[in-house]
Amino acid sequence: MASLHSSTRKFITRDEWERKLKEVKIRKEDMNRLIMNFLVTEGYVDAAEKFRLESGTEPDIDLATITDRMAVKMAVQSGNVQDAIEKINDLNPEILDTNPELYFHLQQQKLIELIRMGKIEQALEFAQDELAPRGEENPAFLEEIEKTVALLAFDDVKNSPYGGLLDMSQRMKTASEVNAAILTSQSHEKDPKLPSLLKMLIWAQNQLDEKAVYPRINDLSTAKLEDPAV
Amino acid sequence: MVTSEESSTPSDPSRIDLARLAARWRSEAEWATVDFGLDAEPEPSELNTLNSSGLFHVVSTDKMSVRYVTNQHHGHDVGVVQANYPAPTKRTAYYFEMTVKNAGLKGQCSIGFTTDGFKMCRQPGWEVNSCGYHGDDGYLYRGQGKGESFGPTFTSGDTIGAGINYISQEFFFTKNGNIVGSFPKEIKGLLYPTIAVHSQNEELTVNFGKEPFVFDFEAYIYEERLKLQLLAEKSPLQSGLTHWIVRSYLLHYGYQDTLASFENASDANPSSALVNGFGGQLEYALNHRKVLRQFINSGDIDSAFQKLREWYPSAVQDDNSVICFLLHSQRFIEYIRREELEAAVNYGRAHLAKYYHNKAFASLLTDTAALLAYKIPLYSCVGYLLGSRQREFVADAVNAAVLATNPNSKDQEGCMVSCLEKLLRQLTVCTLERRNLADEDHGEAFFLHRDLSWQSRHG
Numbered sequence: 001m002a003s004l005h006s007s008t009r010k011f012i013t014r015d016e017w018e019r020k021l022k023e024v025k026i027r028k029e030d031m032n033r034l035i036m037n038f039l040v041t042e043g044y045v046d047a048a049e050k051f052r053l054e055s056g057t058e059p060d061i062d063l064a065t066i067t068d069r070m071a072v073k074m075a076v077q078s079g080n081v082q083d084a085i086e087k088i089n090d091l092n093p094e095i096l097d098t099n100p101e102l103y104f105h106l107q108q109q110k111l112i113e114l115i116r117m118g119k120i121e122q123a124l125e126f127a128q129d130e131l132a133p134r135g136e137e138n139p140a141f142l143e144e145i146e147k148t149v150a151l152l153a154f155d156d157v158k159n160s161p162y163g164g165l166l167d168m169s170q171r172m173k174t175a176s177e178v179n180a181a182i183l184t185s186q187s188h189e190k191d192p193k194l195p196s197l198l199k200m201l202i203w204a205q206n207q208l209d210e211k212a213v214y215p216r217i218n219d220l221s222t223a224k225l226e227d228p229a230v
Numbered sequence: 231m232v233t234s235e236e237s238s239t240p241s242d243p244s245r246i247d248l249a250r251l252a253a254r255w256r257s258e259a260e261w262a263t264v265d266f267g268l269d270a271e272p273e274p275s276e277l278n279t280l281n282s283s284g285l286f287h288v289v290s291t292d293k294m295s296v297r298y299v300t301n302q303h304h305g306h307d308v309g310v311v312q313a314n315y316p317a318p319t320k321r322t323a324y325y326f327e328m329t330v331k332n333a334g335l336k337g338q339c340s341i342g343f344t345t346d347g348f349k350m351c352r353q354p355g356w357e358v359n360s361c362g363y364h365g366d367d368g369y370l371y372r373g374q375g376k377g378e379s380f381g382p383t384f385t386s387g388d389t390i391g392a393g394i395n396y397i398s399q400e401f402f403f404t405k406n407g408n409i410v411g412s413f414p415k416e417i418k419g420l421l422y423p424t425i426a427v428h429s430q431n432e433e434l435t436v437n438f439g440k441e442p443f444v445f446d447f448e449a450y451i452y453e454e455r456l457k458l459q460l461l462a463e464k465s466p467l468q469s470g471l472t473h474w475i476v477r478s479y480l481l482h483y484g485y486q487d488t489l490a491s492f493e494n495a496s497d498a499n500p501s502s503a504l505v506n507g508f509g510g511q512l513e514y515a516l517n518h519r520k521v522l523r524q525f526i527n528s529g530d531i532d533s534a535f536q537k538l539r540e541w542y543p544s545a546v547q548d549d550n551s552v553i554c555f556l557l558h559s560q561r562f563i564e565y566i567r568r569e570e571l572e573a574a575v576n577y578g579r580a581h582l583a584k585y586y587h588n589k590a591f592a593s594l595l596t597d598t599a600a601l602l603a604y605k606i607p608l609y610s611c612v613g614y615l616l617g618s619r620q621r622e623f624v625a626d627a628v629n630a631a632v633l634a635t636n637p638n639s640k641d642q643e644g645c646m647v648s649c650l651e652k653l654l655r656q657l658t659v660c661t662l663e664r665r666n667l668a669d670e671d672h673g674e675a676f677f678l679h680r681d682l683s684w685q686s687r688h689g
Contacts, residue, residue, distance in 0.1 A: 020663070024654075026679075027678070028622060031651060035476055050490075054523070056527070194472055195472045200657060201657040203462035206465075
């Protein structure tokens with residue numbers, strides 16, 4: 001990393017910086033759009049509806065589709081994978097057809113749930129009939145299958161090497177993947193814009209640190225300007 | 231527009247500077263200059279006939295084509311033409327194309343970039359501070375007579391593009407929609423898109439973007455921006471921060487119903503570090519602010535006024551204050567909206583006339599009064615006042631005024647600018663400053679409006 005001696009970097013006073021900040025023109029409606037985009041992408045249907053009423057901002061996607069998407073997400077989060085798969089196909093049969101990785105992860109989750117419920121025989125049958133063929137097509141899938149099936153070898157599954165697969169976080173991961181795939185199929189950005197902008201701010205400040213000493217915002221939750229260190 | 235600095239009434243520390251509100255109205259024209267004002271640059275639009283030699287070639291009347299008209303004798307009779315403006319730099323990349331209408335006798339046409347003061351009788355790339363991709367040999371020339379093998383040759387019917395990538399600081403060329411290659415840009419300063427013809431009957435047509443490009447330049451820019459975004463994505467974000475910022479935005483502006491629903495549906499519990507922030511201060515008068523906003527959004531200014539007098543008399547005590555002015559002018563606007571012209575005139579005489587002495591209110595006042603002049607005010611140049619943006623402006627002003635009455639308010643700033651807005655301003659200034667301090671001020675700075683329009687075009 002380049003040396004950060006203050007003498008080689010431009011010093012910008014607080015007054016100067018605040019003057020520059022004042023010059024930036026931001027439209028309220030654009031900020032409203034960011035908020036709406038967040039509510040919609042993350043699936044807060046009711047909040048999005050309320051926000052539309054309170055602010056007059058139009059959602060960038062049909063709110064009705066959010067409810068469907070959230071139902072699928074919920075199904076995965078509750079471990080009802082078959083239900084989720086059926087719902088996805090109801091929404092748009094092409095999603096799973098065009099997303100082999102997603103379909104595989106759903107199948108894997110199904111296997112995990114069977115193991116969690118102790119349905120060993122059913123789990124084995126499922127693994128052999130449905131998952132093994134996928135593993136043959138794709139070596140990456142094979143590795144995942146092996147990890148999952150390995151769970152069956154242990155009495156104390158939770159504490160086995162791949163016990164993490166039984167965690168809620170695994171369900172969340174699959175649920176997130178489903179959410180993203182549905183959004184993409186609806187030609188919508190799968191990630192909300194707001195967190196990206198926040199990361200961009202962190203990155204932009206780090207980049208500027210190389211060239212200047214200026215009032216930083218170190219705590220994004222308060223947006224408080226820190227006086228530049230002399 | 232309204233500014234408190236210009237006001238002739240004595241300054242009052244609790245006065246809010248409404249000019250700083252994000253909802254502050256501006257005409258579409260004003261927004262156009264303001265949105266990318268800092269990044270606006272002239273762009274090449276046609277060929278420059280004034281500085282080319284005119285000895286060996288002829289440029290068409292529409293200045294979009296050039297043809298070699300004499301016989302080639304040596305290496306100093308190239309018909310070379312530059313664009314009328316240099317390539318703009320305050321963006322991710324710049325690109326233009328040319329089509330070989332006729333490769334003529336020897337197909338020695340070329341495309342590239344040159345600087346001011348280029349010898350206007352040489353091929354781009356044959357002199358220092360220039361580069362060119364030549365059709366006869368497919369070679370790249372970058373500053374000397376000897377070139378290097380670079381790509382395919384090109385001839386009649388081919389479309390060749392040349393571009394500058396300001397992020398990677400490279401030149402790149404395309405042929406018929408495909409990238410041929412790229413190499414580091416070592417030339418500094420303004421670069422003019424340049425094309426050249428050198429043998430009998432060679433003819434080229436140029437495209438500076440008015441027509442769609444053969445190469446998918448939009449996709450190229452999208453890819454480049456994505457690369458940058460991916461770099462930024464690696465920054466760690468405090469867990470729950472986004473939720474917190476959404477929450478504080480809703481609190482700040484008084485969107486109470488949305489907030490309630492959002493908090494209800496969020497499973498994330500904000501970490502204690504976040505809760506100890508400014509959140510408490512923002513909860514002040516939440517319900518009242520929501521109610522006031524609702525009144526204003528529905529055009530019921532009388533109720534808004536009444537409630538303000540009842541709940542926060544100090545905010546509307548001084549009839550000469552900005553808040554009162556805005557509310558009165560909005561009331562007038564609502565009369566116009568409902569086509570109650572007589573009522574509007576009476577109201578104006580009773581309540582708006584007194585503001586004429588105040589310079590600060592002048593422009594809004596003039597525009598407001600002007601509504602009377604039109605049969606269909608909505609289609610007039612002051613029609614913007616009848617839109618929901620103006621109502622939002624007034625609602626945000628009232629919101630700020632109420633927040634300012636909070637006895638526990640730790641700082642004035644808090645009422646005017648939400649946390650999100652502060653962060654967005656900081657982001658914009660950081661990217662602008664970084665560009666300013668770089669060797670050459672190349673590349674795009676962050677502008678929210680432009681960023682969002684990009685988003686909506688590319689889904």
